[in-house]
Amino acid sequence: MNAVAKKASWDEAYNFAYLDEQTKRMIRRALLKAVAIPGYQVPFGGREMPLAYGWGTGGMQVTASVIGPSDTLKVIDQGADDTTNAVSIRRFFKRVAGVATTEATEEASVIQTRHRIPEKPLKEGQVLVYQVPQPEPLRKLEPRETETRKMHGYAEYGLMHVRLYEDISRFGHIATTYSYPVMVNGRYVMSPSPIPKFDNPKMENNKAIQLFGAGREKRIYAIPPYTRVKSLDFDDHPFEVQRWPQACALCGARNSYLDEVVLDDKGGRMFVCSDTHFCADRQEKGHRGPMAADPAARAFARSSETSEQKEDDGR
Amino acid sequence: MYVAVKGGERAILNSHKLIAETRRGDGQVPELSVRQIGEQLGLAVDRVMTEGSVYDRELAALAIKQAQGDLVEAIFLLRAYRTTLPRFAVSEPIDTATMLVQRRVSAAYKDIPGGQVLGPTYDYTHRLLDFALAAEEGVGLPEAPEAEAPLDEGMPHVADILDHEGLIEEERPDSEGAEVFDLTREPMSFPAGRDQRLQNLARGDEGFVLALGYSTQRGYGGNHPFAGEIRMGEVSVEIVPEELGFAIDIGDVVVSECQMINQFEGSKEKPPQFTRGYGLSFGHNERKVMAMALVDRALRAREMGETAMYPAQDEEFVLYHADNVEAAGFVSHLKLPHYVDFQAELNLIRKLRQEHQDRLEKEAAE
Amino acid sequence: MSDGNPMLTAPDMEGLKPGFSEPVFEAQVAFRTVLNAMSYAGRVHALETKLDPPAPLDPAMAALALTLFDFDTPVWLDAAAADGGTPDFLRFHCGAPLVAALGEARFAVVADPSKMPPFDRFAIGEDRYPDRSATLLIQVPSLTGGPAMAWRGPGIDGATTVAIAGLPADFWAQWADNHALYPLGVDVVFAAGRALVGLPRGIQVEG
Structure with a gap:
C-alpha cells in the first residue's frame, strides 16, 4: 500500500476529506488517547459538519481523520448499504475524498456504521467507525456531565447495576435491548452506541480497530483489537442475545x-x-x-442489489 | 409493496430537485435576490449572522434564500460553511464605548450624558398590519428626516456612571494575553467560565434564550433587573498582525449590546451593590441581547454565592441545550431509520406480553 | 513557553531540512501507522516515509512529529534532540511550542533513552481526564534487538514477545509503576529507522 504514490482525486473546492489539517491533527491525537484508554470518552473540539448533528457527524469526523486515498470505504445504516443516510454519507466521502467504496465487508478497509456490526467477522487492520448519538452510558441515570465524569473517574458504577437489577425484579430479566452497556478492559462502562445487544459479543476480542465518534456531544472513544468487552449482567441473570424462531426469509440464515x-x-x-x-x-x-x-420478497431483495448502480448514475 | 427507507441515491437526488423547485415557487413571481434579502429582511440576516457566528450579510442572506426563510436551517448552513474557513487572527476586544450609535436607551435614568437616542425601533409602532406594504406598487422610498444636530461623539456607558460611585461591581478585563475560551475549537467544559457562557449564549437559539430570560423574570430566578443600557451601532474591529506589532482597523461591524443592572444583597466580604448581566449580538437584535443579559446574570449564581435553584441558573442545562444546530440535529435525527432497535424492542414487548399471559393462565389454573 | 527559553532562537533557515512534500497524504499515512501501532501494541509497524530529518531524528520519529505536533501541543525535547537542527525543524514545520517543564509537555521527544527522565515527571492525566497525559516518543537503536519481554493487554491476542533495544536498566520497573496507575499514566511510542512500536499504558510487561 502506498497512499502517497496513488494520486487522490476529489472535489478540490474542499480540503481532502473535508476537514482542515489542524482539525484532523486534533482528532487524531484524541483517537490515539482513546485507543490507549479503551472505553474512556475523550473530549474533542468537534466541528460543524455539512450534515445535521445526530446524523453521523462524529463518525464522519473520525472517518475523515483516518481515511486516505488508498482506503476502500463501506457505509452502513441499520446494517444496510442502501439506506438513505448511508448513501448520503458514502456520497459525501466519494466527493470530498475520492475514495473507492464497496458494499463487501471483507473488501473495506474503513467501515462507518450506524446501529450495527457487520455479521461477517472483521479482519486485522480494518477500522470500524461507529456513529454515536449519546456516548454517555450513564446519561439516562444522571443528566449532569460533571457527575457522570466523576462516576467514571472513580469507577462508581453501582447506579448502573441497580438500574439493571430493577429490570430483573420487575420483568424477570434485563429489559435493555440495544445500547446495552459494556465494561471495557475491566475499567470503563461504555455505551456500544445503539447497536442491538445481539451485536455486543462481537465487540470483544475483535480483530479490527473499533472507533466511536459522537459529534454533537464532542466525544471520541475506542476499543483496540483483542480487548475484553463484557456486557453487564449478574451471575443469576447472565447476558443473552436476541434469537428468532425464523430463519432469514431470503437467504435462510439462522445466526444473523x-x-x-x-x-x-x-x-x-x-x-x-x-x-x-x-x-x-x-x-x-x-x-x-x-x-x-416469493415475488414480494424478491422485489424487496432487488432494491438493495441495484443500489450501487443507482449511485453511479447520480455521480 | 411497501419497502421501508430503501430508496438510495435516486430518491435523494430527486428530493433535492423537488426542494429546488419548491424553493423557487411560482415561476410567474420574480425571483428574490440575495441583495433584496440583505436589504429588506435585515433583521433575519442579523439573527443568522449572530447564531451562525459569521459576520457576512451577503452569506447570511444567501443562507436565508437557500433555506427558504427557515432561519435555523440558514444558521446551520452558515455554521457548516464557517468550519471550512481558515483562521487568520484573533481580533482585539471591540470597544462599544466608541460606537457610532444608531440607537441607545436606558431605562435606569430619565436622561443620560449623550442623551437617549430612540433610533429605528418597532417598540412604539402600533402592531397593526400595514396594508400599504402589500400594495402592488410598493412603498416607494420612505425617508426619515435628518436630525438637527449630530449626536455627541462620546457616549459613556450608563454602568460607568454607577461605577464612579462604586455602586456597581467593577468590570475587570481579562489579564492581557489571557486566552479567551473558544467553543468552536474546544468542547464544552465545566464549571464554565463567563467567556464560555457568553459565547454559548451569543450563538444560542434566540427562542431558547428568550424563554429562559423570561423565566428569570417570572419567578424562576431571584433578580430584579433594570435595563441599564441598550445600544446599537457600528464599532471598528482591529487586529494586531504578528509582523506589524500594532493594531490596524480591518472594518466595521454593527452590534447590539445590553447591560442589565441587577441587585445584589452583598456578602460578608462585599457590601450590597449592583451587579451586571451582559448581552451582545451582531446586527440589530435587542430581544436577543436583553434575554442574553438576563441569563448571563442568572448563570453567575455560583460566583455570587447564590443558590442555583432555577433552570436559567443551571449552567449545564443552559449551555448544553442552547445551540439550535445541535438541538435541531438531534431532534431531527429521529427521522432516520431506527428499525434495528425497534425490532429489538418489538421482540422484548412480545416476550414480556407472553410472559404476562402465561402468568395469568397459570394463576387461573391454580 | 517562557521568555528567555534558550530554545527560542530564530530559525536558521539555511540549514533547515524540508518537511513532508505532500503534508495531507504523508501525515495520513503516518497517522494510520501510529494508530495501528497503538492499537496492535507490541508489533513492529513499518512507516513509509521519504523524510530526511535533521540529526539525531530517525525518519519515523520525524514523521510522528510532523503528523501530531502543532501550536496546540507543547513539546519537550531531551538534550540529545535539543542539540542540532531539531528544534528549528519542529518550530518551523509544526509551530509547536517547545517547553522546558516536563509536566507541561503533551509530547516528549526522547532521542537518547539511556538518559531519559523518569516517567512520573511527565503528566499522567487526571482521574476525570486520564487523556490529559503525555505521550513519550522514544527513539531506540532497534525494535527487535533488545532483551525479550512478554507484553500483555489490550491490542494483544494473549501475549507477545517484544525486544526493544537501548532502554535504561530501570525502564521496565518504571513501566510497571506507570501501568499500575491505569487508567492514568503516560503512553509510549518507540521509533527506530522507519518503524514504530506502540506501548499504551494498559500494557503489562514482564521479563
Missing part, C-alpha cells in the same frame, strides 16, 4: 440479526437479515430462505 418486514396490512410479514451484504452474499452462494421465490 433479522428485521421484520411488513408485507401487507393483513399481518403478512417476513424476517430478513438486517446486514444486506451478508444476505446478498449468501444468496449468491446458493443459500435460499423459505420466501426466496
Whole structure:
C-alpha cells in the first residue's frame, strides 16, 4: 500500500476529506488517547459538519481523520448499504475524498456504521467507525456531565447495576435491548452506541480497530483489537442475545440479526437479515430462505442489489 | 409493496430537485435576490449572522434564500460553511464605548450624558398590519428626516456612571494575553467560565434564550433587573498582525449590546451593590441581547454565592441545550431509520406480553 | 513557553531540512501507522516515509512529529534532540511550542533513552481526564534487538514477545509503576529507522 504514490482525486473546492489539517491533527491525537484508554470518552473540539448533528457527524469526523486515498470505504445504516443516510454519507466521502467504496465487508478497509456490526467477522487492520448519538452510558441515570465524569473517574458504577437489577425484579430479566452497556478492559462502562445487544459479543476480542465518534456531544472513544468487552449482567441473570424462531426469509440464515418486514396490512410479514451484504452474499452462494421465490420478497431483495448502480448514475 | 427507507441515491437526488423547485415557487413571481434579502429582511440576516457566528450579510442572506426563510436551517448552513474557513487572527476586544450609535436607551435614568437616542425601533409602532406594504406598487422610498444636530461623539456607558460611585461591581478585563475560551475549537467544559457562557449564549437559539430570560423574570430566578443600557451601532474591529506589532482597523461591524443592572444583597466580604448581566449580538437584535443579559446574570449564581435553584441558573442545562444546530440535529435525527432497535424492542414487548399471559393462565389454573 | 527559553532562537533557515512534500497524504499515512501501532501494541509497524530529518531524528520519529505536533501541543525535547537542527525543524514545520517543564509537555521527544527522565515527571492525566497525559516518543537503536519481554493487554491476542533495544536498566520497573496507575499514566511510542512500536499504558510487561 502506498497512499502517497496513488494520486487522490476529489472535489478540490474542499480540503481532502473535508476537514482542515489542524482539525484532523486534533482528532487524531484524541483517537490515539482513546485507543490507549479503551472505553474512556475523550473530549474533542468537534466541528460543524455539512450534515445535521445526530446524523453521523462524529463518525464522519473520525472517518475523515483516518481515511486516505488508498482506503476502500463501506457505509452502513441499520446494517444496510442502501439506506438513505448511508448513501448520503458514502456520497459525501466519494466527493470530498475520492475514495473507492464497496458494499463487501471483507473488501473495506474503513467501515462507518450506524446501529450495527457487520455479521461477517472483521479482519486485522480494518477500522470500524461507529456513529454515536449519546456516548454517555450513564446519561439516562444522571443528566449532569460533571457527575457522570466523576462516576467514571472513580469507577462508581453501582447506579448502573441497580438500574439493571430493577429490570430483573420487575420483568424477570434485563429489559435493555440495544445500547446495552459494556465494561471495557475491566475499567470503563461504555455505551456500544445503539447497536442491538445481539451485536455486543462481537465487540470483544475483535480483530479490527473499533472507533466511536459522537459529534454533537464532542466525544471520541475506542476499543483496540483483542480487548475484553463484557456486557453487564449478574451471575443469576447472565447476558443473552436476541434469537428468532425464523430463519432469514431470503437467504435462510439462522445466526444473523433479522428485521421484520411488513408485507401487507393483513399481518403478512417476513424476517430478513438486517446486514444486506451478508444476505446478498449468501444468496449468491446458493443459500435460499423459505420466501426466496416469493415475488414480494424478491422485489424487496432487488432494491438493495441495484443500489450501487443507482449511485453511479447520480455521480 | 411497501419497502421501508430503501430508496438510495435516486430518491435523494430527486428530493433535492423537488426542494429546488419548491424553493423557487411560482415561476410567474420574480425571483428574490440575495441583495433584496440583505436589504429588506435585515433583521433575519442579523439573527443568522449572530447564531451562525459569521459576520457576512451577503452569506447570511444567501443562507436565508437557500433555506427558504427557515432561519435555523440558514444558521446551520452558515455554521457548516464557517468550519471550512481558515483562521487568520484573533481580533482585539471591540470597544462599544466608541460606537457610532444608531440607537441607545436606558431605562435606569430619565436622561443620560449623550442623551437617549430612540433610533429605528418597532417598540412604539402600533402592531397593526400595514396594508400599504402589500400594495402592488410598493412603498416607494420612505425617508426619515435628518436630525438637527449630530449626536455627541462620546457616549459613556450608563454602568460607568454607577461605577464612579462604586455602586456597581467593577468590570475587570481579562489579564492581557489571557486566552479567551473558544467553543468552536474546544468542547464544552465545566464549571464554565463567563467567556464560555457568553459565547454559548451569543450563538444560542434566540427562542431558547428568550424563554429562559423570561423565566428569570417570572419567578424562576431571584433578580430584579433594570435595563441599564441598550445600544446599537457600528464599532471598528482591529487586529494586531504578528509582523506589524500594532493594531490596524480591518472594518466595521454593527452590534447590539445590553447591560442589565441587577441587585445584589452583598456578602460578608462585599457590601450590597449592583451587579451586571451582559448581552451582545451582531446586527440589530435587542430581544436577543436583553434575554442574553438576563441569563448571563442568572448563570453567575455560583460566583455570587447564590443558590442555583432555577433552570436559567443551571449552567449545564443552559449551555448544553442552547445551540439550535445541535438541538435541531438531534431532534431531527429521529427521522432516520431506527428499525434495528425497534425490532429489538418489538421482540422484548412480545416476550414480556407472553410472559404476562402465561402468568395469568397459570394463576387461573391454580 | 517562557521568555528567555534558550530554545527560542530564530530559525536558521539555511540549514533547515524540508518537511513532508505532500503534508495531507504523508501525515495520513503516518497517522494510520501510529494508530495501528497503538492499537496492535507490541508489533513492529513499518512507516513509509521519504523524510530526511535533521540529526539525531530517525525518519519515523520525524514523521510522528510532523503528523501530531502543532501550536496546540507543547513539546519537550531531551538534550540529545535539543542539540542540532531539531528544534528549528519542529518550530518551523509544526509551530509547536517547545517547553522546558516536563509536566507541561503533551509530547516528549526522547532521542537518547539511556538518559531519559523518569516517567512520573511527565503528566499522567487526571482521574476525570486520564487523556490529559503525555505521550513519550522514544527513539531506540532497534525494535527487535533488545532483551525479550512478554507484553500483555489490550491490542494483544494473549501475549507477545517484544525486544526493544537501548532502554535504561530501570525502564521496565518504571513501566510497571506507570501501568499500575491505569487508567492514568503516560503512553509510549518507540521509533527506530522507519518503524514504530506502540506501548499504551494498559500494557503489562514482564521479563
